[in-house]
Amino acid sequence: MRPASPRVPVLSRDRRSPDRQVSPGGGPRRTPWCPDRHGEESEHAHSGDGRDGTGGAGPAAAPAGARGDRVRVLARDEARAAAWAGRGAEVVRGDLRDTDVLTKAVDGVDAVLNVAAAFKGGSDPREITEVNRDAAVRLGRLARDSGAHRFVQVSTNLVYGAGRDRPHEEDDDCVPGGPLRGPYPASKAEAERELLALDGLDVRIGRLAFVYGDGDPYLTDALRWTRHRPAAGRLQLVHVADAACARSP
16 A cells, blocks of 8 residues: 655646646646657657666656557666566667767657656766756757657656745745755756757656655665654655556546
8 A cells, every 4th residue: 555645746837838737636637748649659758867767757658658659768777678678668778868879769759758867875966967957958959859749857846945834836936955955956957947948849847756666666765865854854755656647648
């Protein structure tokens, strides 16, 4: 039995229609993660960085394949690449920071879902910025230039910064930072701003809380760093299955 999702676990911002807001707990459902269907099927590119992109929130891409859409996955980890291939996805092996690899990954796709993130303890601050901001924006530009019509950027609710004694709302100012945060939220917030500024691409932003799921080590890992948090501090959780539901009509 998994914990209930937080009140605002997933938010989606439509650059062209700022009033659109999506939360699995209520509100309008406008399939923020999924591209419009053209003909009988669409082709999706799902990108992950060398560390966590094909784990964590990565399985949220799986329903696209279940609907009959063609899915192409960018992965560096050999075991995760093999797992995606076993699900019927086309796999591109490589690093998210390699422009040639990105060009191959987005060639001919209708939409891109970027779940890449470098954030774990031990990540170099420069790597965090290169993966979370620079590579994400480069991927968005390449997707646009290749003819993709939608780009979904998985971000984090940490872009809101310190709590406001209430659930965050989509239009709250992004003020990333605070104790124990590091460069991760700032790099994600900067990626959001630059991607939303791209012309000619329908960009959607999903701000996820702490994503967990069956078979991943995240909750175990969290016990190591949460011991430094105040005893009254809360950790907002969203199960990967709930993140996946946000992409379905």
